[in-house]
Amino acid sequence: MSRILLFNKPYGVICQFSRDGMHPTLADYIAVPDVYPAGRLDTDSEGLLLLTDDGKLQHRITDPKHKQPKTYWVQVEGIPDATALEQLRRGIQLKDGMTLPAEANLMAEPQGLWLRDPPVRFRKDIPTCWLWLTIHEGKNRQVRRMTAAVGFPTLRLIRYSIGKWTIDGLAPGKWLSMHA
Template sequence: MNDYRYIIFYKPYGVLSQFTKDRPNRSTLKDYIEVADVYPVGRLDWDSEGLLLLTNNGQLQHRLSHPQFGHERTYLVQVERIPDAEALQKLQTGVQIQDYRTRPTKVRLLSEEPLLSDRDPPIRFRKNVPTAWLEMTLTEGKNRQVRRMTAAVGFPTLRLVRIAIAHLKLDRLQPGEWRELTPEEVKLLHNLTKPQKKASIFKP
């Protein structure tokens, strides 16, 4: 275990969650992390920001990615317009995305704009259309799921920042910064992947 590395990275907007380039002008993890042979656990889309976990522990990586364990992922989501109670209820109980219905989700409408670093480049928004921030906690990670969920209830996502994976949080990290996990964080990470009778699925 002593040879394993565990890293959390604050992925900026416009950075691919991989070390190899798909286009010459697109940034990758290699532009920020000078550590060999670590790989992301899951991913964040190119246009999303926030916490990314990387490790060279292949078994842990596989188990954390398995739907069975359903660990929580928390996001700050800026949406166009202000969601009403009906939209929030739909997000909480589950929405239909193509042929898939999402699991129950913790959702709350924030009364204040969260303290986040400015995005580069800034979001594009319409001056005559208000925006709102949601905090959403999911136990699954389908492709572009948060964006598809808010769009399905009529409030498109403008900015998406993952702030936590289970007990791991961004805390004082700034976009582009990374750090090694503490021994206690690693221990809790391994506890997440111990077999359980049921996945950790919450109800709103």
């Protein structure tokens, strides 16, 4: 039976077990042998990271042809209007190609949201808001590049879910083991 770990990756943690001497790693949080990340999150992103001991499952989770939806809570600088949201929904032309259409909606700040260390920069004259953004691919830094392309830079990025798995009830730095 395949094993899968759901890990709520804190800000600043790199998605590998080997140490780089500068950042905390998965080894600082997870002492489980023979599990490997199924995908990555940038060091400055937070939220759900899946790890598994099953190479075939790892491939199914990460392979774009399986199109696992990934939902993010995205705090952006400014308040996107209907035009910006529609651009995200249609797809955005990035330097490495067109993104697939995304689901994009304004949302309230997530309930029970933990503080980030270091905190997000705030400017008193520029409001921020939260987006619920679901994508079906995983280009490098895609969500950040998409929001910037429509004029609303990402300040904080939290992956809420991958497919059926979520961070519900999982504090930052904590993980949950289950059978896939």
